Amino acid sequence: MPANQRRYAQAVPVIYICLGIAVLIGLGIFGVKTLFLKQQLKQGAERLSRQRKDLAEVTVNNEALRTTKNQLTAIPALRTAIRTGFITLKQIEPRFVLNIPFERRTVAAVLPDSEGGR
DSSP, X not given: OHHHHHHHTXXXXXXXXXXXXXXXXXXXXXXXXXXXXXXXXXXXXXXXXHHHHHHHHHHHHHHHHHHHHHHHTSHHHHXXXXXXXXXXXXXXXXXXOOOOXXXXXOOOOOOOOTTTOO
16 A cells, blocks of 8 residues: 555645645636726717717707707797898798588597407
């Protein structure tokens, strides 16, 4: 037995060293992946804040345009534009008018077929 112990005595530390190196490589890869994830989260947060800022600017511009539109389409503003000649009205010829007779609106009810059994 003592001969067998001496023959495999050097093999055990080599296995432990290989296992240690494998664990260190795994921890290193985990650390690098963690750093990449942290960087991606940081970039995503910066992009999100930039997009929120752009959205706020677009919302403000949209509200300003909506206010301007409401001011320009208000009845007093339109009367002023017509009076000053900025807007000219054109007479509608009777041949372009389409008269649609008023019909009573009803709700369509679908009855099941006796043959199809819908």
